[in-house]
Amino acid sequence: MKLIRTIKEIQSIVESYRQQGKIVGFVPTMGCFHEGHLSLMRIARKGADVVVVSIYVNPTQFDPGEDFESYPRQFERDEKLAEQERVDILFYPSDKEMYPKGYLTYVTVNKITKVLCGVSRPHHFEGVTTICTKLFHVVKPHFAVFGQKDAQQAIVIQRMVEDLNFDMEIVVGPIIREKDGLAMSSRNKYLSPEERKDALSLFQSLQLAERLITEGERTSKDILSAMKKLVASRKGTRIDYIEIVDATTLKALETIKGEVLIALAVFVGNTRLIDNIVVNC
Ligand code: PAF
Numbered sequence: 001m002k003l004i005r006t007i008k009e010i011q012s013i014v015e016s017y018r019q020q021g022k023i024v025g026f027v028p029t030m031g032c033f034h035e036g037h038l039s040l041m042r043i044a045r046k047g048a049d050v051v052v053v054s055i056y057v058n059p060t061q062f063d064p065g066e067d068f069e070s071y072p073r074q075f076e077r078d079e080k081l082a083e084q085e086r087v088d089i090l091f092y093p094s095d096k097e098m099y100p101k102g103y104l105t106y107v108t109v110n111k112i113t114k115v116l117c118g119v120s121r122p123h124h125f126e127g128v129t130t131i132c133t134k135l136f137h138v139v140k141p142h143f144a145v146f147g148q149k150d151a152q153q154a155i156v157i158q159r160m161v162e163d164l165n166f167d168m169e170i171v172v173g174p175i176i177r178e179k180d181g182l183a184m185s186s187r188n189k190y191l192s193p194e195e196r197k198d199a200l201s202l203f204q205s206l207q208l209a210e211r212l213i214t215e216g217e218r219t220s221k222d223i224l225s226a227m228k229k230l231v232a233s234r235k236g237t238r239i240d241y242i243e244i245v246d247a248t249t250l251k252a253l254e255t256i257k258g259e260v261l262i263a264l265a266v267f268v269g270n271t272r273l274i275d276n277i278v279v280n281c
Helices: 007-019 035-047 075-084 124-139 148-163 186-190 193-214 220-231
Strands: 002-005 024-029 050-055 089-091 142-145 169-173 235-246 259-268 271-280
Touching: 002 007, 007 024, 007 050, 007 089, 007 124, 024 035, 035 050, 035 075, 035 169, 050 124, 050 142, 089 124, 124 148, 142 148, 142 220, 148 169, 148 259, 148 271, 169 220, 186 193, 186 271, 193 259, 193 271, 220 235, 220 259, 235 271
Parallel strands: 002 089, 024 050, 024 142, 050 089, 142 169
Antiparallel strands: 235 259, 259 271
């Protein structure tokens, strides 16, 4: 596995692979790998001749007061794990490389970034779309793999790639869960043993929604109120949002119909966790 730290170097290596007709698959990450990340690397490995993984904790996608400084960083462990997954190139740029002095350009996707997570994280998606644009230009992959855990992020990136005519595909890998159902996340590391128990209420509320829908319930208001009641029954939780929306437009739905995203963000202690399911009715 090659470790590359500069844009110039990765551009020239990927260009030479592309000229040899090799398919380049890309997994952008912020490091601190768990099974969720590794599953995305495996998806890339299956479809690509050359797998590139980036590790970059992107400052522009953290809103003021969020956990940019304390975000877990464990490069040496990540490097070993990437090697085990047969990643070909690990791209690990510095802040100076990604946002040099005088940097002024940002990429904005409208509407779908203003709802769900965009309400409490107003700058987050602009940071994500900006860094992904930069990484896509630098790495020039044929496809990039994102996780369904960040459902809104995947939808926003898909929209951007289509709107701005990026010549690449976006592939979305399924959510990977712990045995008890908690969605894997780098932020699970912040949870105390008590909070870890409370955190299970996110998945349990999604399971409840699924059960109600299977039993025939179609009114979003009733499903949401049952979910909110379940989450709020855990003392250590504070709901940021629980919503039922169209899985493409992210518009709130009064009635469950078509491809529906049920998504939630909940503070467990000080840690903000997200989870979701997609149902087809
Ligand atoms: O999902 C993430 O880890 C980040 O948002 C991403 C896509 C790597 C951009 O920094």
